[in-house]
Amino acid sequence: MRVPVAVKVGAFSLVVMGTYTYYANSIPQIQSKPPAELSLEGGNVTPAQLVKAGEEIFKTKGTCEICHRIGQKGTRAPDLAGIGSRAAKTKPGLSAKQYIIESLLQPGAFVVEGYPNIMPQVDKPPIALNRSEVWALTAFLESLGGTVDVKLDDIPKTAGASAAGGGAPAELKLPGDPKAGEAIFSGKGGCIACHKAGKIGASPVGPDLSQIAKIQTPDYLMRKILDPAGAGTVSGFPKGVMPPMFGQTLTAKEYMDLVAFLMTLK
């Protein structure tokens, strides 16, 4: 039987594309997730917790490891081993803490000899660390051979002011009552059955909403409550689980209270 040319060419093309696809699926799979925001302001944090949080920022959101190494000389940026003690002697007139903070917020102010002036300001987009995160990162760097003595007040209040980027939604005053909304969350709404919200709830069925106001807009939340399927499902969670009847079961006031509560979760 003579195989038509179109079939042969089609099969050949599919084999070629299939090979590329198979290979692409065989190598390490790395996603780039939007960084979660850390908020420590007003909280009681021990130095050890602060250093741990700072280490995570160093390795993730801060993207420091792209250029810096600890205990290994880099070609783009200095080795940070011992920076906690070395920093006090690097720039005359600045303590270790002051030097580290200046390096993070104004990296061009003093550049270590032999390295290019390429470090971005960490509190500005695209890295965009907030004030708490700069605090934790400073603590972590101090811990590398030095004493952790940085306080939140040492970090300028202007740090991270434009962290979300110029296109971020403006602050909104919502008409609902957050306290009443919290009660809806735990009671009538039944949200607590699937979601965690700060200290409330612990169920892993749905996404953790503890910092939802940091990453979502009020209009998204309002739509998600009324039309869960239409607003999309967060990747990694099963579709169609969230009930679609809140528009019928909640009153208008309860609905607004719930949204106001969710918008306090930062």
Next chain:
Amino acid sequence: MRRRAWTALAVVALLTLLPALPALAQDAAKEPAYRAFPLIGSRLAVWAVAQLHLNFAAFILGVPIFAVIIEIIGWRTGDARYDWLSHEFVKLTFAAFSTTALLGALLLFLFVAYYPKFWTYMTSIFFPTYWVYALLFFAETFTVYVWYYGWDWLSGPRKGIHVGLGVLSNLFGTAILLVANSWVTFMISPAGIDESGALKGSVWAAINNFTWMPINIHRLIANIVFGGTIAAAYAAFRFLGAKTDEERARYDWMGYIGNFVALSAFIVLPFAGYYLGREIYAFNQTMGITMMGGFMSWLWIIQAILIGVLFIGSNYYLWLGMERIPGSERYRRYVPIMIGILAFGFMVWATPRSMVITLDEARAMGGTHHPVLGFLGVMSAKNTAVNMMILTTFLSFVLYRRANRISTKSWVATGMMIQWAALGLAAAVVVFYGVYGYFVESLVRIGFSVYQVLAVLAAIVVVMAIDIPMFRGARSTGTIRWGTIAPRSQYVLILLAVTFTWLMGLMGFARSGIRQHWHVYGVMRDNSVDAVTPAIGYAANMITTVTIAFFALVMFIFWLGGLGEKGRAGESGHAPTPVFAGGSDAGSTDESRGGRSPRRS
């Protein structure tokens, strides 16, 4: 007629929609930031339509560039085969024109409907350019129609006007590309705005951002490569299904020209890529480092494999093509050496810097970098490999070009010696800076790639500057036997088209993915449910799906175009097929070429 109606409908829809955008944008301000596209989600919908649109757009912008050059060759030499070939190429473009416009309109609808706040923001910056885009689109449509349908009407003494229309349509097409590129490059490297993201002064500052010109150049060259590979694949398909020797000869020649165009542009594409990469680093070091050394680092290994396939495939096609050229036997001895260089270059380029290994293996090896192979995973080795592959491919082309020709010039020995010296010197410069790069800081090393590139380009210029006069009026060892090439060569052409299309999808993912969780980098954050930038496997599945859809659509459109031609055989508007009986020699000497086909009346 139906095709014209579809195109007209698409143009009217686009022109009607564009003036309404400010009103839509105002409405969008009151609306949610995002809506969810049914079933597959908004991101996949935009991804699929954008990739399809860009595939078609690249084809219809790339093919006319070389079609008009081929038409000029036919016009100046009086060889009707080139005129026929140019018409065939434009015919392919023409069939895809309306599909491109419809996909563009669909993409616009998706942005307005599913990303209203993002589109509002983009409109606040780029609204003046929308009108320019619409007017250019209209001008290009009009010019291409007159160019295609006026082929016979503007022949003979009016051929110059016809060629002018072809040039004009290319100028309009390129201008459209520049406008659209300003939007997409602003998303990568925004400029001309204040801290709040608002336009500070003229829109020109936003247009002329860091990556705009590099992407203009890179896309323009890539479009020519893409157009060449698709046209060659079309010819291959027709070759494989040909019923007569004459038909086979004709499409063998068409495939050769398509591949020649693709290869010529492909050789300089890596240089445009370097320029783009350098500008990304200049705009933002973090972005550049994330792209090359961050979560996207493995993407470049796949890119290396695809480019390796393109290099090896192109060379293999040339070597197979030499089999149908009498006199080429004397160059066969070079083939094993060239295979060796290409294979070694391919392996170097595809060597990752860090290995995927277990902890025990890493301990045994002393880290994630292999003690020997790790040295091949860095840019010094890769730049050296790709430059050597470019030189080798160029050598293949030179040997193909002179396969059935023997120079009769008295200075041939000196000329050959200078040519070999130029190639040898370029190879030495490339290897020297490749090795020296291991002993200097990265900032110095980056500058070495410029010397390597310049050495290769200089060698190409010198060799061709000598080759053209040296083989003018050369003695022929026989005519090219068009149509007698091995059928497997046609599968190589299809392999090249599929690979390059897939590569375009991959590079589109890279360009978009380096923004990570930003719609506009550092300015407008992606707060949607799709803010995660997916891993390479997920992207590959998507690229393959869309590429299959693209080829299915292309086959369908070409089939439709073929139906139309069958119905009008013998009528005006279609170039009569020139005679290829026995195979003639398009690339050979003047005296062996002979038997020119009569010009169309």
